[in-house]
Amino acid sequence: MILWKLYLNEWRENGFYWFLMIAGTITVNLLIYLGLFSHDVFFMPLAFSILGYAILCGDPIARERKNNTIYIKKSLPTPGYAHLLIKALWLMSSYVLYMVFWYAVNLKIIKLTGFTLILNSGNVLLDMVLLLVLPFFGIVSVQFSCLVSSYVPRLRCIFNFWAYILLAYITVRFVPLLSKLFEFLPDFLLPASPGLYFNSAFLAAIFAISVLLLFVNGKLWDNEPFI
Amino acid sequence: MKRKYSLIAVMILLTAIMIFDIRLNKPFDAFSASIVNYPERKDATFIQNIELECNEKLFVEVESSRLSIEPTIKQVASIEVAEPTDNIIMIRTELGLVLKVSGGVDAKISLPETILPELTVRDSSFVSLKSGLGEVYATNSYINLGHNQVSKLTAVDSFVQLTDSKPQEIKATNSQLEINQAHQDKVPITLDITNSVVNAYRVGVLNGTTIDSTINLEYTGEVSLTAENSFIRAKRTSDSLNLNLISTTAYLELEDHLSKITSENSEVTVRIPRNAVDLSIKVSNTPITTNISQAKGSSFSIYRGSEPKKQSLKTQGGTLKLYAPYVDM
Incomplete structure (x- = not known):
């Protein structure tokens, strides 16, 4: 129950930005409808929303500290990783809702132009797994670098970027090793590229690293100094 | 601290x-x-030579099996399998040598460049790389041709992928064709498509007819197609677009090159070029939806830019949606 309340709290705290994106999408579509914008720009709100969500991965954590709401969160009987997991789940679920909205308002143009999303591997199951695992990894990575930077009092932006680069390197190094553990999993057939199979062990390794990072982030959140 | x-x-x-x-x-x-896996191929232990007499033709029949063809610098053709099998049969007929591969065999044929086999593929997977082929007949199969010379391709209930391959003629029914050429060659491809999906990308010259099909054209050169009861989409075409549409839904992005479009009882959406346009339009019993102010009456033309290429659009029945990316026309 407390997790559900935390989820609703995420909507309260960050819902404004979500509505801002919805309003932006409506405005762009209205301008297209009135003929003031070309049909070609229909995907721009989606492109901006990805940028917006990249910021929202780390910004709410920084705002918790700035607005002193982190004290309330820390006083709750929930571990740090649960708070961060709720933040990740809010980001993913709200983005799905936004995507549905964007798709619905642009359905006509999408049908006309044959626009397809970035993932077009020909394997629906693989697309779905990629859409679940990769954003989750992206969110926990940004959370990690954001939390690491909170351990220094100044130049946090630089430390944030630095930690992100190091995490990317560690991921690149660990994924091939971890993949060996999951080689028993069946691979995904890629109909668009005959003879090639997408390695499910790779995805499992990314997911394992994401889960590990979530717990590391939880520890970083619990022991955060300078508050 | x-x-x-x-x-x-x-x-x-x-x-x-x-x-x-x-x-x-x-x-x-x-x-x-670590992202992708290439399935490991077992080391072949059995190689059988295909003894062809001078000027003898080779016919390959593949059924419920996997076959790949690769070129070889050797003068002798050979077939390679993981273990000896009775499912590879060679029969000498009046027409030539018939090689039959069936019963779930995974085989590889190495061919000298001078031999152009004729292939019949049923319920199978066939991959050919950098080889020359005669005619290819595919039924309920997966065909992948990369850098191949093919004279004619006939596909029924099949998925065909052509990468940098130049079949002169393609006939497809209930199939999907993915045609992709890295460089636009002026070798024409003639299509005869029924109830199929064709995605053509960077094709130099494309002509023919399509019935009950979906055609996507992108970065294509000279296109001359007759489409009936189809869905056709053309964008970023680079040379000329000559379309005859009958009861077809079309989405066309005209570029600054010669275009001639005639439509009959079709739903046509046309996006005119951004910078240069010399488009003459004649409509007959066709309601127009447009954001261009001078698009009035049954015959009008739109002109803008310096020395644009001639484009014409004739419609009879159906609907026409004509729009410009900018509305300052």
């Missing part, structure tokens, strides 16, 4: 390791290699 300096020390150490590791090793190669 202690934590802060420990963190900075760890980060500096990791950065140093990262720089040296990236310089000395290649961690990104191992990472990218």
Whole structure:
């Protein structure tokens, strides 16, 4: 129950930005409808929303500290990783809702132009797994670098970027090793590229690293100094 | 304070390791290699020569099997399988040598460049790379031709992928064709498509007819197609677009090149070029939806830019949606 309340709290705290994106999408579509914008720009709100969500991965954590709401969160009987997991789940679920909205308002143009999303591997199951695992990894990575930077009092932006680069390197190094553990999993057939199979062990390794990072982030959140 | 300096020390150490590791090793190669899997092929233990007499023709029949053809610098053709099998049969007929591969065999044929086999593929997977082929007949199969010379391709209930391959004629029914050429060659491809999907990308010259099909054209050169009861989409075409549409839904992005479009009882959406346009339009019993102010009456033309190429659009029945990316026309 407390997790559900935390989820609703995420909507309260960050819902404004979500509505801002919805309003932006409506405005762009209205301008297209009135003929003031070309049909070609229909995907721009989606492109901006990805940028917006990249910021929202780390910004709410920084705002918790700035607005002193982190004290309330820390006083709750929930571990740090649960708070961060709720933040990740809010980001993913709200983005799905936004995507549905964007798709619905642009359905006509999408049908006309044959626009397809970035993932077009020909394997629906693989697309779905990629859409679940990769954003989750992206969110926990940004959370990690954001939390690491909170351990220094100044130049946090630089430390944030630095930690992100190091995490990317560690991921690149660990994924091939971890993949060996999951080689028993069946691979995904890629109909668009005959003879090639997408390695499910790779995805499992990314997911394992994401889960590990979530717990590391939880520890970083619990022991955060300078508050 | 202690934590802060420990963190900075760890980060500096990791950065140093990262720089040296990236310089000395290649961690990104191992990472990218872990994304995809190439299924390992068992080492072939059985190679059988295909003894062809002078000017004798080779016919290959594949049924419920996997076959690949690769070129060889040797003068003798051969077939390679993992273990000896009775499912590979060679029969000499009046027409030529018939090689039959059936019963779930995974085989590879090595062919000298001078031999152009005629293939019949049923319920099978066939891959050919950098080879010359005669006619190919595919039924309920997966065909992948990369850098091939093919004279004619006939596909029924099949998925066909053509990469840098130049079949002169393609006939497809209930199939999907993915045609992709890295460079636009002027070798024409003639289509005869029924109830199929064709995605053509960077094709030099494309002509023919389509019935009850979906056609996507992108970065194509000279296109001359007759489409009936179809869905056709053309964008970023680079040379000329000559379309005859009958009861077809079309989405066409005209570019600055010669275009001639005639439509009959079709739903046509046309986006006119951004910068240069000399488009003459004649409509008959066709309601127009447009954001262009001078689009009035049954015959009008739109002109803008310097020396644009001639384009014409004639419609009879159906609907026409005509729009410009900018509305200052």
